[in-house]
Amino acid sequence: MTTDRDWSCNDPQKRIEWAAATTEALRVLEGKWKIIILCQLFAAKGPLRFSELERLIEGVNQKMLIQQLKQLEKDDIVRRTVYPQVPPKVIYELTETGFALGPSIAALIDWAEMKRQRTVPTPADCG
Amino acid sequence: MTTDRDWSCNDPQKRIEWAAATTEALRVLEGKWKIIILCQLFAAKGPLRFSELERLIEGVNQKMLIQQLKQLEKDDIVRRTVYPQVPPKVIYELTETGFALGPSIAALIDWAEMKRQRTVPTPADCG
DNA sequence: CAGGATCCGCTTCGATACTG
């Protein structure tokens, strides 16, 4: 893991520039559902249909899902493929850039799992 | 890396339950500035003062920074320590749970860096 | 099935001004 990498910088001005550039790059992940969408796409290990995403992501509605997918597509994180048939079929999958997020997503999923195991079996539940 | 881990599940119902639980766990990272804040705290390899965070995170305003930090504190991701002195000094640092996000954060930073290097030197700039 | 368009209320965000 790269946990021990050193991003700090002796030059305060460069440190701020680095921070600004990082902020800018992460801006494409802004949006309430984007990381969750990416988690599901990554965990699926393959393309997902719109309806599958909708079912996997609890609490999202069509409008928001479409909006966030559009932005991810525009930012070249996911690719949208339309099959010209009736009824229509549209699949979403990670682009190369999106797939490069794999390590982050995997680590996030692991973290979520750990957090869940740590918080679910609370002693308070035993009365 | 855990990129080759298998989170998929043969049982569709369990797959949906897993997705819901993951969504729920990731909810604490919702908010426009949280991941960016965590990136900066992680890259700093130590506590940061409020004013330092403010300087490092371009585009954030005091109100949002305070709000997001408060939520992160409530969710036990960051710890807030007040030094009772004049002028006031408050530091923020990762808790154990927050620090456990290290691998994700590190990978996100790497991704941002890669994305930057890939998109900045665009051939279009050469006319 | 996979959207698109619009309206509406709610929540979040952003800018400025002010406080201990």
Next chain:
DNA sequence: CAGTATCGAAGCGGATCCTG
């Protein structure tokens, strides 16, 4: 320095109706 208070702007969420 590290916050609060306030207010307008933007984003989110739900409902409804429509297209191919």
